[in-house]
Amino acid sequence: MNLRYIILPLALLATTCANVAPVTPANVAAPAMSIAAISDAYIRLTLEAGTHEAEYVDAYYGPPALQDAAKANPRSLAQLIAEARTLTAAIDAALPSLRAESDRRRAVALRGMLIAADTRLQMLQGRKFSFNDEAQGQFATVPDLKPLAHYDAILANLETLIPGDGPLAARVDAFNERYVIPKDRLQPVFDAAIAECKRRTMQYIPLPAGETFVMEFVTGKPWSGYNYYKGNYKSLIQINTDLPIRISRAVDLGCHEGYPGHHVLNLMVEEQMARKNGWKEYEVNPLYSPTSVLSEGSANYGIDLAFPAAERLAFERDILYPIAGLDPKSAQAFWEMQQMTEALSGARLTIAKMYLDGAVTRAQALELTQTYLLLSPARAEQSVKFTDHYRSYVINYGWGKDLVRDYIERGNPDAAERWRRMEKILSEPTVPADLLP
Numbered sequence: 204m205n206l207r208y209i210i211l212p213l214a215l216l217a218t219t220c221a222n223v224a225p226v227t228p229a230n231v232a233a234p235a236m237s238i239a240a241i242s243d244a245y246i247r248l249t250l251e252a253g254t255h256e257a258e259y260v261d262a263y264y265g266p267p268a269l270q271d272a273a274k275a276n277p278r279s280l281a282q283l284i285a286e287a288r289t290l291t292a293a294i295d296a297a298l299p300s301l302r303a304e305s306d307r308r309r310a311v312a313l314r315g316m317l318i319a320a321d322t323r324l325q326m327l328q329g330r331k332f333s334f335n336d337e338a339q340g341q342f343a344t345v346p347d348l349k350p351l352a353h354y355d356a357i358l359a360n361l362e363t364l365i366p367g368d369g370p371l372a373a374r375v376d377a378f379n380e381r382y383v384i385p386k387d388r389l390q391p392v393f394d395a396a397i398a399e400c401k402r403r404t405m406q407y408i409p410l411p412a413g414e415t416f417v418m419e420f421v422t423g424k425p426w427s428g429y430n431y432y433k434g435n436y437k438s439l440i441q442i443n444t445d446l447p448i449r450i451s452r453a454v455d456l457g458c459h460e461g462y463p464g465h466h467v468l469n470l471m472v473e474e475q476m477a478r479k480n481g482w483k484e485y486e487v488n489p490l491y492s493p494t495s496v497l498s499e500g501s502a503n504y505g506i507d508l509a510f511p512a513a514e515r516l517a518f519e520r521d522i523l524y525p526i527a528g529l530d531p532k533s534a535q536a537f538w539e540m541q542q543m544t545e546a547l548s549g550a551r552l553t554i555a556k557m558y559l560d561g562a563v564t565r566a567q568a569l570e571l572t573q574t575y576l577l578l579s580p581a582r583a584e585q586s587v588k589f590t591d592h593y594r595s596y597v598i599n600y601g602w603g604k605d606l607v608r609d610y611i612e613r614g615n616p617d618a619a620e621r622w623r624r625m626e627k628i629l630s631e632p633t634v635p636a637d638l639l640p
């Protein structure tokens with residue numbers, strides 16, 4: 204794909220965002236504020252916004268007194284939107300005087316967080332955006348989506364490659380269900396997977412002393428896994444067992460939630476940005492912001508980075524299959540099935556856009572999800588339920604991964620350079636536009 208046509212250059216972002224959230228120096232007076240003062244105000248704004256939506260603040264590890272103050276006396280949505288626009292105007296006023304590259308990047312990233320806050324707070328007021336405007340406002344990027352027709356040829360090809368009777372989705376789902384990890388083996392399989400994800404990550408990225416995580420298995424969640432970052436280099440990783448977990452998910456989730464995914468990103472952000480640079484805005488992480496593109500994108504790409512194709516198959520077959528009590532000789536076939544169906548993954552976002560823009564009903568979205576992602580009705584329901592809940596956040600996975608991969612693999616560098624670029628994304632203020640050529 205050609206990203207240049209999809210992602211606007213940074214200079215145009217303000218214009219585009221203005222369509223979503225009218226932030227311009229013309230209609231908002233720009234107070235003279237230092238970036239540090241804007242950062243302090245942004246933290247208060249975010250914590251107060253968190254009183255209006257339970258999931259708004261994904262992580263906070265700054266002084267508890269600030270959070271207590273926000274909860275005791277939060278401003279209204281309208282006041283917070285006005286504050287976000289004032290602070291954005293203040294950044295625009297401050298940007299020309301910033302000389303150091305790191306200061307400019309910090310300010311640009313903070314600006315994106317404020318536009319996201321403005322957009323999200325408007326949504327909490329009940330405003331409905333188009334899928335693309337919602338994505339642009341919250342995540343500073345609009346995905347390049349292929350029409351469903353693009354995936355028809357892939358489906359037709361799979362029809363001939365995958366034998367059996369009945370609909371293709373049912374055949375694939377039945378095949379994949381043979382690779383479910385028995386419930387009593389989940390813990391040791393995940394322990395082994397995460398340990399290997401960590402070992403591979405530590406070969407390239409030094410991790411701070413004392414970093415650690417707790418893992419729990421839970422039910423009744425709209426996601427398959429979640430990393431709750433607690434600060435001080437500690438994470439709580441939860442794995443949802445509502446639906447049977449297939450063996451491939453151990454490495455997926457171990458890398459995505461743990462190493463080099465969310466856990467590593469969060470501790471690098473804390474170590475490098477919040478502590479070393481004193482950029483306090485990184486002590487709070489709102490769920491909906493351009494940071495999520497980098498967070499989910501690097502977490503998904505981190506799976507491929509840590510386990511280049513053949514290495515992953517070997518590890519799963521030789522280590523995880525025996526622990527799970529699955530036949531290692533069957534690993535190759537499951538691996539090939541995943542490779543064959545991977546090209547369909549982009550259909551997830553196309554369906555989400557069609558559904559959220561009202562082009563198809565929920566029932567149609569469910570049917571399309573089964574057909575194009577080759578899922579059972581129960582797994583399709585879980586997928587659409589995620590879209591119901593998180594809406595355009597879904598772009599951060601597939602599209603975020605595309606952006607991160609395109610950046611890290613540009614010029615086909617060796618493994619050391621790939622990991623160096625990954626560490627740069629994790630430890631510097633990065634916005635989606637930074638990933639473009």
Ligand SMILES: [Zn+2]
Nearest residue numbers: 459465499502
């Ligand atoms: Zn994630």
